[in-house]
Amino acid sequence: MPASPTVLLTGASGVIGTALLAELSHCHVIALTHRTPCPGADEQLRGDLTADRFGLDQHTYTALAARVDMVVHGAAVTSFSSGPAATHLLNEAGTRKILDFAADAGAVLYHLSTAFVARHELTRANLGRDAGDAAARPEDYLDSKRAGETLVRASGLPATIIRPSVVIGHSVTGEISAFQGMHGIIHALLRGLLPLVPVPGPSKVDFVPCDVVARAIAALIAEGRSDGDVWVTAGHSAPTAERVLELTEKVAGDLGIAMQIPRMVGPDMVDRLIRPVFISGLHPRTRRRFDDMLAMTALFADAAAFPSSLGEIPATVAALTPAQVESAYAATVTHLARAKKLAPAPSAGPRQEVLAG
Numbered sequence: 202m203p204a205s206p207t208v209l210l211t212g213a214s215g216v217i218g219t220a221l222l223a224e225l226s227h228c229h230v231i232a233l234t235h236r237t238p239c240p241g242a243d244e245q246l247r248g249d250l251t252a253d254r255f256g257l258d259q260h261t262y263t264a265l266a267a268r269v270d271m272v273v274h275g276a277a278v279t280s281f282s283s284g285p286a287a288t289h290l291l292n293e294a295g296t297r298k299i300l301d302f303a304a305d306a307g308a309v310l311y312h313l314s315t316a317f318v319a320r321h322e323l324t325r326a327n328l329g330r331d332a333g334d335a336a337a338r339p340e341d342y343l344d345s346k347r348a349g350e351t352l353v354r355a356s357g358l359p360a361t362i363i364r365p366s367v368v369i370g371h372s373v374t375g376e377i378s379a380f381q382g383m384h385g386i387i388h389a390l391l392r393g394l395l396p397l398v399p400v401p402g403p404s405k406v407d408f409v410p411c412d413v414v415a416r417a418i419a420a421l422i423a424e425g426r427s428d429g430d431v432w433v434t435a436g437h438s439a440p441t442a443e444r445v446l447e448l449t450e451k452v453a454g455d456l457g458i459a460m461q462i463p464r465m466v467g468p469d470m471v472d473r474l475i476r477p478v479f480i481s482g483l484h485p486r487t488r489r490r491f492d493d494m495l496a497m498t499a500l501f502a503d504a505a506a507f508p509s510s511l512g513e514i515p516a517t518v519a520a521l522t523p524a525q526v527e528s529a530y531a532a533t534v535t536h537l538a539r540a541k542k543l544a545p546a547p548s549a550g551p552r553q554e555v556l557a558g
């Protein structure tokens with residue numbers, strides 16, 4: 202492999218792509234952009250992964266394949282409410298196009314999947330629970346990501362499947378290029394809009410900072426990894442739902458936000474009592490929000506910890522400790538609270554005087 206390999210990065214403008222660009226300074230990165238430009242890449246090429254040859258003319262496509270050593274495939278429909286057709290069109294059929302390209306290029310593929318493919322059976326649809334008014338259908342997303350993984354494995358190409366859990370902000374600053382579903386729940390907690398959380402207290406809530414995900418992918422590339430599944434997760438260091446709420450309250454208190462810890466209730470009680478008695482009479486928009494939260498949080502209720510590969514694969518990115526996970530979560534809550542103007546920006550620290558001589 203060349204010292205500075207040429208990497209085609211799809212999804213470069215996304216949450217993981219943005220964090221990854223900062224870690225790929227040893228590579229020549231060509232971003233396959235879609236709607237959003239990506240000025241941080243060495244080169245940009247506009248394309249659409251749902252179109253043949255990514256919508257490129259034959260000459261451009263062939264010339265690209267001749268140059269690329271590796272593909273990091275991060276483009277995906279990540280919304281749970283885009284519907285099965287659009288979700289599969291990019292996450293499954295688009296992955297097939299990427300595999301064709303990797304074969305044409307003789308390139309190693311780093312395919313971004315999700316740890317939640319392992320929790321497919323926990324969706325409300327698969328548990329036979331009523332989706333109610335939810336627009337969020339995690340089963341569409343998870344079906345498409347499972348199908349993408351199956352294609353990658355069946356291709357026989359040199360490829361590593363990367364499975365992050367929920368991506369949160371930078372481990373120190375909490376910054377992230379776009380807020381995620383998890384941020385929506387934290388925001389609602391900070392504003393006192395969640396009277397209950399439909400997850401039993403002991404359930405593990407696994408998240409991983411975006412810089413750790415980026416460093417893990419960069420390390421896989423540097424190590425020349427070209428097979429296997431890599432779990433980029435907190436694993437056994439993930440806090441319980443109960444601990445996440447305690448931490449949120451603690452950080453909120455430190456920021457001067459009064460927050461009450463909501464009750465944690467199992468999905469059975471929600472379905473038997475809370476939805477029929479308290480939720481059914483609410484405004485349709487409020488009902489839909491509640492049912493969306495039920496759909497998303499179903500993936501955590503009573504779930505066992507994910508495996509984690511960190512510390513082994515890649516060898517150079519250590520496993521996260523519980524203290525690191527909690528500190529990263531606190532950074533995310535703080536950044537979100539400030540970005541949403543729920544807490545004042547930090548006052549500038551004392552000016553550093555540079556003394557001459």
Ligand SMILES: NC(=O)c1ccc[n+]([C@@H]2O[C@H](COP(=O)([O-])OP(=O)(O)OC[C@H]3O[C@@H](n4cnc5c(N)ncnc54)[C@H](OP(=O)(O)O)[C@@H]3O)[C@@H](O)[C@H]2O)c1
Nearest residue numbers: 212214215216217235236237249250276277279313315368
């Ligand atoms: N974020 C997480 O918490 C998380 C957790 C686990 C796994 N993952 C996986 O990690 C990968 C990256 O996720 P992410 O959160 O970074 O995604 P994201 O922020 O939702 O970004 C999606 C990316 O896909 C691009 N894209 C959309 N439609 C496209 C098309 N037709 N052709 C080419 N590109 C297209 C988007 O470009 P435009 O914006 O220009 O359309 C954007 O750069 C995905 O495979 C996701 O399943 C994410």
